[in-house]
Amino acid sequence: NDYERKLLEPNSSPIEKRLMVLKNLSDCGLNTCVFFGPIYPSIIEENVQEIINVFKENGANKIWIDKLNLKPGVWDEVWKKINFNQKLLNIYQKNIFECKNHYSEIRKKIIDLGKEKEIKIVDAF
Numbered sequence: 001n002d003y004e005r006k007l008l009e010p011n012s013s014p015i016e017k018r019l020m021v022l023k024n025l026s027d028c029g030l031n032t033c034v035f036f037g038p039i040y041p042s043i044i045e046e047n048v049q050e051i052i053n054v055f056k057e058n059g060a061n062k063i064w065i066d067k068l069n070l071k072p073g074v075w076d077e078v079w080k081k082i083n084f085n086q087k088l089l090n091i092y093q094k095n096i097f098e099c100k101n102h103y104s105e106i107r108k109k110i111i112d113l114g115k116e117k118e119i120k121i122v123d124a125f
Helices: 002-008 015-027 045-057 074-082 086-098 102-117
Strands: 033-039 062-067 120-123
Touching (some): 033 045, 045 102
Parallel strands (some): 033 062
16 A cells, blocks of 8 residues: 555655566566565455455565564554554554454465465565
8 A cells, every 4th residue: 555655664665666666577587576564454355365466467476474563662653654544543553453363364365365376475574
């Protein structure tokens, strides 16, 4: 989600540019990899198929995945950036603090789709 990327990682390249580079490198015959992380708490299982399809269509051979790791101070920084968006804040709080298995369900879906689409899935950390 580019909206969240701009909020949480404002200095990172736009998703469209990253996908364009991925596709160009893949088209040149290089093995390519996507680091899909952190997987934002707003990502739901229903969106995972589309995300993995986009990676595959743009030439990804491997996908490294990682959850949002809440090391000391991380939640405070995330909260500062999203607290003005009550809907997003509620989703984050629910999927981080209440639904403890949210990431594991998303991870399982990604692994299943990786097998189906012949993309190697790797836990980053």
